[in-house]
Each structure stands twice: as structure tokens, then as C-alpha cells.
Amino acid sequence: MEILHVSAECYPVAKAGGLGDVVGALPKYQQDAGHQAKVVMPMYRTKFLYNNDFDVVHKGYTNIGDYFFDYTIIKEKTNKLGFGLYLVDVNGLLDREKIYGYDDDVQRFTAFQVCVVDWIASWQFKPDVVHVHDYHAGLIPFMLQYCYRYNQLASIPTVLTIHNAQYQGWMTWEQSTLLPPYDEWKRGMLEWGNSINPLASAIKCASKVTTVSNSYLDELKYMSNGLEALFEYEKGKCVGILNGIDTQVWNPETDTYIKHDYSLATVEEGKAKNKAQLCETFGLDVNKPLFVFIGRLVGEKAADLLPNVIGDSFYYIGRRMNFLILGSGEPEVEARLNGMMPLSQNDYSCYIGYNEGLSHLMYAGADFLLMPSRVEPCGLNQMYSMRYGTVPLVRNTGGLRDTVKDIGEENGYGIVFNNASVGDVCNAVWRACDLYSDKSLFTKARAQMMQLDFSWETSVQQYLALYQSLR
Numbered sequence: 096m097e098i099l100h101v102s103a104e105c106y107p108v109a110k111a112g113g114l115g116d117v118v119g120a121l122p123k124y125q126q127d128a129g130h131q132a133k134v135v136m137p138m139y140r141t142k143f144l145y146n147n148d149f150d151v152v153h154k155g156y157t158n159i160g161d162y163f164f165d166y167t168i169i170k171e172k173t174n175k176l177g178f179g180l181y182l183v184d185v186n187g188l189l190d191r192e193k194i195y196g197y198d199d200d201v202q203r204f205t206a207f208q209v210c211v212v213d214w215i216a217s218w219q220f221k222p223d224v225v226h227v228h229d230y231h232a233g234l235i236p237f238m239l240q241y242c243y244r245y246n247q248l249a250s251i252p253t254v255l256t257i258h259n260a261q262y263q264g265w266m267t268w269e270q271s272t273l274l275p276p277y278d279e280w281k282r283g284m285l286e287w288g289n290s291i292n293p294l295a296s297a298i299k300c301a302s303k304v305t306t307v308s309n310s311y312l313d314e315l316k317y318m319s320n321g322l323e324a325l326f327e328y329e330k331g332k333c334v335g336i337l338n339g340i341d342t343q344v345w346n347p348e349t350d351t352y353i354k355h356d357y358s359l360a361t362v363e364e365g366k367a368k369n370k371a372q373l374c375e376t377f378g379l380d381v382n383k384p385l386f387v388f389i390g391r392l393v394g395e396k397a398a399d400l401l402p403n404v405i406g407d408s409f410y411y412i413g414r415r416m417n418f419l420i421l422g423s424g425e426p427e428v429e430a431r432l433n434g435m436m437p438l439s440q441n442d443y444s445c446y447i448g449y450n451e452g453l454s455h456l457m458y459a460g461a462d463f464l465l466m467p468s469r470v471e472p473c474g475l476n477q478m479y480s481m482r483y484g485t486v487p488l489v490r491n492t493g494g495l496r497d498t499v500k501d502i503g504e505e506n507g508y509g510i511v512f513n514n515a516s517v518g519d520v521c522n523a524v525w526r527a528c529d530l531y532s533d534k535s536l537f538t539k540a541r542a543q544m545m546q547l548d549f550s551w552e553t554s555v556q557q558y559l560a561l562y563q564s565l566r
């Protein structure tokens with residue numbers, strides 16, 4: 096089968112979070128399973144672009160509204176990522192340093208999608224399926240079916256994967272002119288809540304919709320930032336497929352980001368060395384358990400709780416542990432976390448920003464990973480941490496519920512709590528400190544987690560079966 100993934104992110108080309116990880120891995124494993132997988136994404140000004148060689152495979156001319164422009168599709172020459180990587184170059188619009196966060200993001204991502212559809216129209220043989228990820232590619236199922244210019248593409252099956260339904264890409268009706276001319280009778284397929292909603296449109300128009308865990312699919316029916324009724328209505332075509340992790344990138348035995356690689360057999364000393372390196376870098380006490388948080392500092396991840404969790408843990412449990420935070424996001428949370436630095440007694444530090452290498456070292460060197468998420472469609476961090484022998488503390492939600500079993504249960508290995516509240520997280524920290532003191536239980540949990548199988552193979556088969564059902 097020929098599968099075309101359309102996404103705003105793909106690791107290692109450009110990544111802002113878990114979407115990039117998934118789009119950098121899933122196609123590789125589909126290719127390994129004997130299929131032809133391609134990824135098309137915007138051409139940002141990233142290191143990857145400058146450090147690799149590309150061929151021009153297509154040149155085109157199109158428009159968004161009254162802005163007419165040339166675009167170019169370039170392909171990485173050697174398929175070094177394990178699949179065909181295609182970048183859309185639109186001079187001035189897409190070739191920026193950041194992925195998101197510009198005032199004209201609506202124009203940028205609409206232009207990207209128009210170019211992708213325009214490019215597909217030039218193919219001699221059409222792909223067997225177009226697989227779009229999140230709202231940045233959400234207008235494509237509509238365009239393929241209802242834009243007059245692309246009538247010949249209407250029968251291509253489409254799959255939407257929702258990595259995060261919080262962000263929907265809302266556009267005003269005035270911005271509808273950015274789309275190629277379409278059948279006005281179908282404008283309802285673009286609309287939700289009186290505006291153009293690219294994510295809702297993709298849910299309506301795609302042949303199938305997947306979410307990145309089963310529990311998240313259930314939750315979306317009562318908590319999806321306004322789309323609850325739509326998920327209930329379209330539930331017949333929705334299915335949950337749990338993400339895997341790229342075990343070639345996330346492997347403590349071969350990880351090139353860490354100096355001290357380790358396996359299940361050498362986990363004790365391997366983690367100790369990585370922890371020592373981390374503690375030295377951040378001025379932490381290597382003899383105390385180390386709790387880390389890695390992620391976007393936003394409400395969904397309950398990052399706003401962190402300052403009080405740290406303060407209350409020190410106050411009520413005692414200064415028996417270290418905390419280290421890596422992330423960026425809401426300015427108030429960043430400021431509070433930074434503001435706590437002078438109060439550290441060699442037991443707290445934070446790094447505000449994005450740092451891929453440091454994240455690997457933290458998964459490797461920490462004892463515990465905090466994930467109090469209010470919403471977690473799947474969550475990759477907890478799976479990475481388990482593979483690196485770091486015990487996750489997670490809220491009982493979404494993909495966290497589907498992947499972490501509480502230590503209190505038979506064969507459990509993690510710490511699970513119910514509420515995204517300071518009290519519940521502190522209680523989990525307390526339980527973790529107790530676990531840390533119980534050496535034999537801690538070692539057992541660690542060994543058990545490291546042997547769990549979160550590889551992509553199973554999920555890839557589920558995606559392939561889904562595509563097959565559309566042919």
C-alpha cells in the first residue's frame with residue numbers, strides 16, 4: 096500500500112511535542128512492514144534542512160484567496176529516516192524558524208494543505224490512503240472531496256489521527272476564501288459552532304478517525320473542547336489505536352544522547368551514573384530520589400500545579416527529594432518555576448526551554464517522572480520513562496490509564512492517582528518516596544517496567560488493517 100502522511104511535525108526534522116515523535120516513527124515501521132510510507136510536511140528553516148540533501152520533485156503554482164504563489168516539493172535524497180520525506184517550500188510563508196506561533200498561522204497551514212492537495216493531483220498514481228494528523232492537516236479530507244479543482248481525487252480514502260483535540264485551528268468565515276473554490280452546499284462540512292473548524296471538518300469528512308488511545312476516545316465524548324456531540328455522532332467511524340514508541344531512538348542501551356548507556360542487567364549502575372551527571376549539572380543531591388517533569392508547561396499537562404506540588408512536598412513530606420523540571424509554555428508558570436530557584440537547598444532546579452538531549456538524560460537519570468496531566472491523549476513520556484527504568488507518577492486519564500498499572504495492583508509498577516490537584520500529586524510523591532526506600536520493591540518495579548512492550552509493531556498492524564478496510 097502507498098500511504099501519505101500529512102503533518103506539521105516529524106522528528107527529527109521538526110518537533111514541538113509528541114506529534115513529531117509519532118510521525119517520525121509510524122511511517123518507518125509501516126515501511127518495515129512492507130508498505131510504501133511517505134511523510135509530507137512544511138519546509139521550515141531547521142537544522143535538518145541545512146544538514147541534508149534534497150531533490151526537487153515537483154514545482155507548482157497555486158493560491159490562497161487572492162495571494163498567488165509558487166511552491167516547490169523537495170524530497171530528502173537517501174530516505175535516511177526510513178521512509179520518503181517530502182517538504183513543501185512556500186517562500187516567505189512556511190520557511191520560518193518556528194513551527195507554530197505566528198500571526199498568520201491560518202494562512203500558513205492553509206497554504207501548506209492546498210499545496211499538498213495540488214501536488215497529489217499531479218501524481219500519476221494516487222496514494223491508497225492519505226493519513227492526516229491533527230488540525231494542521233484537517234482541511235485536506237474536505238478539499239479532496241469538495242473542491243472543484245480536485246474532483247479527480249474525491250475517491251481517495253482518508254484517515255484522521257487526533258493527537259490532541261484541544262487545538263482545533265478555528266477560522267472565521269471570511270477566511271473561507273483561502274480555500275480553493277468548493278461546493279457551497281457542503282459548507283456544513285467545514286463548520287462547527289459558527290466558524291470553520293478544521294479539526295471538526297476532518298472528523299466529518301475523513302473516512303476513518305483514530306485517537307491515540309482507547310480511553311481518550313471515550314473521554315472525547317464528554318470532554319473535547321466543544322466537539323463532544325460530534326464525537327458522539329461520529330463514533331461509528333472512530334477507533335482508538337495506542338501509540339508505540341520508537342525503540343530505535345528511545346533505547347537506553349544505544350541512546351546517543353546519553354554518555355552512560357545501560358541495559359536491564361546494568362540498570363542500577365547505569366542509572367546511577369546518569370543521575371550523578373544530572374545532579375552535578377543542576378546542583379542537586381544525588382542521595383535523594385529525583386523527580387522530573389518533562390513537557391509543555393500548559394494547563395493540559397497540569398504544569399500550573401508544579402510550583403505548589405514542589406513547595407508542599409518539601410513542607411509536608413520534608414526535603415527528602417529533588418525536583419528537576421524541563422519545559423516551556425505559559426509565561427506565569429515559567430516565571431514561578433524560575434522564581435523558586437533561589438529557594439533551592441540543592442534539591443530543586445529547572446530548565447526553561449526545549450532541549451532534546453537533556454530530556455533523554457532526564458529519562459535516564461531520574462528515579463521518578465511526574466505526569467499529572469488533566470488531558471493526555473496517549474502520552475509518550477511515561478512510555479519512554481518506563482523503558483529507561485524511571486517510575487512514572489500519572490493521573491488516571493487517557494493513555495496514561497491505558498499504559499500504567501499502579502504498584503498496589505497485582506504486577507503493578509507505577510503510581511497512579513485520580514485528581515489533578517496539588518494534594519493528590521503530593522500524595523503520589525509521598526508514595527514514591529516510600530517505594531524508593533523499599534529497595535527490593537523498587538528494583539522489581541523497575542525491572543518489570545523495562546520489559547514492557549510498547550513497540551510500534553502491534554499498532555502498525557492495526558493501522559494497516561484500518562487502511563485495508565477502506566479499499
Ligand SMILES: Nc1ncnc2c1ncn2[C@@H]1O[C@H](COP(=O)(O)OP(=O)(O)O[C@H]2O[C@H](CO)[C@@H](O)[C@H](O)[C@H]2O)[C@@H](O)[C@H]1O
Nearest residue numbers: 112113114258390422448449450454471472473474475476
Ligand atoms: N521542553 C522539552 N524539551 C525536550 N523535549 C520535550 C520538551 N517538552 C516536551 N518534550 C518531548 O515532547 C514529547 C511530548 O510528548 P507527549 O506525547 O507526552 O505530549 P504532547 O502533548 O506533545 O503530544 C500529543 O500527541 C502525542 C502523540 O500522539 C500524545 O502522546 C499526547 O498525549 C498528546 O498530547 C516527548 O518526546 C517529550 O520528551
